[in-house]
């Protein structure tokens with residue numbers, strides 16, 4: 680039975696990843712900074728992990744091989760940085776969206792190596808420099824751009840593994856809002872297909888939930 684570790688699983692896309700992999704017969708290990716009735720209902724083991732607690736992230740350990748790690752947890756952060764308080768929140772956004780996913784990937788890499796598995800980060804098209812024609816969302820965009828670079832660097836340091844960043848589409852979650860055109864079921868179904876098909880030739884690359892390359 681393959682095993683997947685997923686962060687940010689109490690709601691949104693993380694919860695849907697848990698449900699679909701579980702339904703597909705995978706062993707799911709979930710992390711969340713706080714659980715939820717919906718996550719509890721799945722019955723999967725939940726490790727409490729706040730991605731802003733970098734010491735806890737760096738020392739996170741499992742006792743089993745991992746076929747797949749999905750760094751899903753993410754946050755918007757401030758839309759602008761015009762004072763020291765907002766700048767501090769921008770740094771906090773970097774911790775959760777960029778530094779913690781990289782640190783956790785490093786922490787679990789031996790487990791993923793043991794299964795010749797895959798390291799996946801959930802990024803966003805909003806982190807694409809080439810795609811940024813409307814501006815705004817400073818902390819979110821820049822932290823995801825940095826995540827993309829961190830994951831490419833991880834891929835180059837982990838040539839025996841498959842590492843990729845994915846854009847889930849604009850999805851109906853608390854982050855995406857009710858007007859988003861894509862449902863969590865469609866997004867996760869698509870990303871699972873993309874993840875399944877990824878080979879070493881795709882390592883270090885950026886794809887959307889339909890398998891299309893996203894420009895950097």
Ligand SMILES: NC(=O)c1ccc[n+]([C@@H]2O[C@H](COP(=O)([O-])OP(=O)(O)OC[C@H]3O[C@@H](n4cnc5c(N)ncnc54)[C@H](OP(=O)(O)O)[C@@H]3O)[C@@H](O)[C@H]2O)c1
Pocket residue numbers: 686687688689690691692693711712713728729730731751752753754775801802803804846847848849850851852853854855856859
């Ligand atoms: N929805 C979209 O349209 C869209 C588009 C592009 C990319 N994405 C990306 O997809 C991923 C999932 O987003 P979503 O749409 O599911 O958003 P969401 O509904 O807002 O869920 C975000 C998840 O991240 C968790 N999280 C936030 N900060 C955390 C922290 N410090 N420690 C641990 N967990 C933390 C949240 O937990 P709490 O409940 O504890 O806050 C929640 O489980 C994110 O990386 C996001 O950037 C989403």
